[in-house]
Structures are given as structure tokens and as C-alpha cells.
Amino acid sequence: MTGRITLVSHALCPYVQRIAIALIEKGVDHDRVTVDLADKPGWFLALSPLGRTPVLKVGNAALFESAAILEYLEDTQPNPLHVADPVERARHRAWIGYGSECLNDIAGFYSAADTRTLHAKAAALHARFRVMEGQLGAGPWFGGERFSLVDAVFAPIFRYFDIFDRIEDFGVFDGLAKVTAWRQALAARHSVRDAVAGDYGDLLAAFLHRRGGALSRLMSPELIAVRRSAS
The missing domain is CATH 1.20.1050.10 (Glutathione S-transferase Yfyf (Class Pi); Chain A, domain 2)
Structure with missing residues (x-):
């Protein structure tokens, strides 16, 4: 399987971050596209049978599930991150x-x-x-x-x-x-x-505040202000 590699991601997804870190460590040139999982575009749903990130586009193929993607990268890309034994x-x-x-x-x-x-x-x-x-x-x-x-x-x-x-x-x-x-x-x-964008912390604070649970009620006015600016 060959072709240009594109990582389809969500800004906060930790499973996406696994793939991003592996791609950077391996020195793999790739593109990255971020989707809003609350408003999934049709092209994304056509790629991801489970409707979630990450998805790795390799040419015309689309791989899903982070563990499978990591194994694919280990099989095909330089600088292995798995031990040999x-x-x-x-x-x-x-x-x-x-x-x-x-x-x-x-x-x-x-x-x-x-x-x-x-x-x-x-x-x-x-x-x-x-x-x-x-x-x-x-x-x-x-x-x-x-x-x-x-x-x-x-x-x-x-x-x-x-x-x-x-x-x-x-x-x-x-x-x-x-x-x-x-x-x-x-x-x-x-x-x-480098696996996340510079506004990751602000976006996470906004996400946590929107949850409305016990953790959000402990958030400081400063973090709530960050939440409002990131919303």
C-alpha cells in the first residue's frame, strides 16, 4: 500500500495523538486534517466505518483504529518504535x-x-x-x-x-x-x-467546562474565561 499519507484527526482525541507522535518520531511526511466529531462531514463518515478518529488515509485506502494504524506504520515506515525482541x-x-x-x-x-x-x-x-x-x-x-x-x-x-x-x-x-x-x-x-495544536489546552478546558460535572464546578474563573474564549 503506497501513496500520500493523511492523518484525519480530532483536536482532543488522545488516540490521534498516538499516531501523530509515531509519524513525527518516524520522520514521515504527511498531511493532517481535523474534523468536528459533533458535526461529522459526509466524506469522513465514508472513510470511518465507526465514525471516530483517527483515520489514516494511505493513497485511496483508509485505515481506522489506532492500534491497527500503529502496526501498519511499524510494518511500512522507518525508525521502528517497537522493540526487536x-x-x-x-x-x-x-x-x-x-x-x-x-x-x-x-x-x-x-x-x-x-x-x-x-x-x-x-x-x-x-x-x-x-x-x-x-x-x-x-x-x-x-x-x-x-x-x-x-x-x-x-x-x-x-x-x-x-x-x-x-x-x-x-x-x-x-x-x-x-x-x-x-x-x-x-x-x-x-x-x-508537536502532536497537538497550540490551542489544545484552551480547547480541553472548554470541553471540560461543557461537561457540567463535578470537575467543571471546580474550575477557576481564569479557566472558565479560557473556556469562553475557546468556545
């Missing part, structure tokens, strides 16, 4: 799946209707990341000195907390020195920074 590669794939479970917990956190549920979801996220603390070595990346797909998957997870931490300290990273260092290293990585 089959056993270690399988282990990395398992932690990529765990990353998707973390994203589900994040959705539960920002969707919590009341404060009690919000803090219970924060505790669940702390437990998730405590598991990761036990998997990390000297760093700076998940597997040590080499940036991998696991890093590409967890970078968008940690990015949410750039805004969450401005709302309140929920203790999600308390006592997790290795995870905190990993998060900081990922935030400074060029591919991670």
Missing part, C-alpha cells in the same frame, strides 16, 4: 492495551457527576499509575533509553493532567517519583509537543 514486544503491546484502560478511567474522572465519585475516580487513576511505577526502570522512557510505542501511548494520557492540575491537586501522582519523571520527560519530547 518478540517477548519484550508482546509485553509492550500489553502495556499499550493498559494505556487504553487508563484513558477509560480518565473519561470516568472528568465525567463524574459528584465530588465523591470524582475523588474515587482520582484514586483509581492513582492505582493505575502505581502499577506503572513498578514497571519503570532508570528511564527516561518506558523501556529505558529508547523511546517506544508505549511512550507514544502514555504521553496523551499524561497531557490531560496539565489541565487537571490547574483545577485541583487530586493526588494522582503522589509518591510516584518514576511516573512523575516519565511524565515530565514525555512533556518535553518534541514529538509529544
Whole structure:
């Protein structure tokens, strides 16, 4: 399969960010088109059978589901992000799946209707990341000195907390020195920074405020003002 590569994305989608990071790390020249999932254009629905992002257009073909897209890029593009050893590669794939479970917990956190549920979801996220603390070595990346797909998957997870931490300290990273260092290293990585547009933080704040749940009620006037300007 050959042809010009286009990443069809949504501004806030963490699964899109995985693909964007991988494309940047691999040095793949590509185009990027952003769609509004609240008002999906017909051409997008024709490409995406599930009506969600990411979609990777390769010539006349359209690939969907982030895990499948990442594997396609590993099979066809330079600068592999998977480790070579089959056993270690399988282990990395398992932690990529765990990353998707973390994203589900994040959705539960920002969707919590009341404060009690919000803090219970924060505790669940702390437990998730405590598991990761036990998997990390000297760093700076998940597997040590080499940036991998696991890093590409967890970078968008940690990015949410750039805004969450401005709302309140929920203790999600308390006592997790290795995870905190990993998060900081990922935030400074060029591919991670460039995976989203400059207004990502404003758009996320606007999205969180529109949810109308317990988290939105804790937002400061400054963040609410950001929300209004980004709406």
C-alpha cells in the first residue's frame, strides 16, 4: 500500500495523538486534517466505518483504529518504535492495551457527576499509575533509553493532567517519583509537543467546562474565561 499519507484527526482525541507522535518520531511526511466529531462531514463518515478518529488515509485506502494504524506504520515506515525482541514486544503491546484502560478511567474522572465519585475516580487513576511505577526502570522512557510505542501511548494520557492540575491537586501522582519523571520527560519530547495544536489546552478546558460535572464546578474563573474564549 503506497501513496500520500493523511492523518484525519480530532483536536482532543488522545488516540490521534498516538499516531501523530509515531509519524513525527518516524520522520514521515504527511498531511493532517481535523474534523468536528459533533458535526461529522459526509466524506469522513465514508472513510470511518465507526465514525471516530483517527483515520489514516494511505493513497485511496483508509485505515481506522489506532492500534491497527500503529502496526501498519511499524510494518511500512522507518525508525521502528517497537522493540526487536518478540517477548519484550508482546509485553509492550500489553502495556499499550493498559494505556487504553487508563484513558477509560480518565473519561470516568472528568465525567463524574459528584465530588465523591470524582475523588474515587482520582484514586483509581492513582492505582493505575502505581502499577506503572513498578514497571519503570532508570528511564527516561518506558523501556529505558529508547523511546517506544508505549511512550507514544502514555504521553496523551499524561497531557490531560496539565489541565487537571490547574483545577485541583487530586493526588494522582503522589509518591510516584518514576511516573512523575516519565511524565515530565514525555512533556518535553518534541514529538509529544508537536502532536497537538497550540490551542489544545484552551480547547480541553472548554470541553471540560461543557461537561457540567463535578470537575467543571471546580474550575477557576481564569479557566472558565479560557473556556469562553475557546468556545
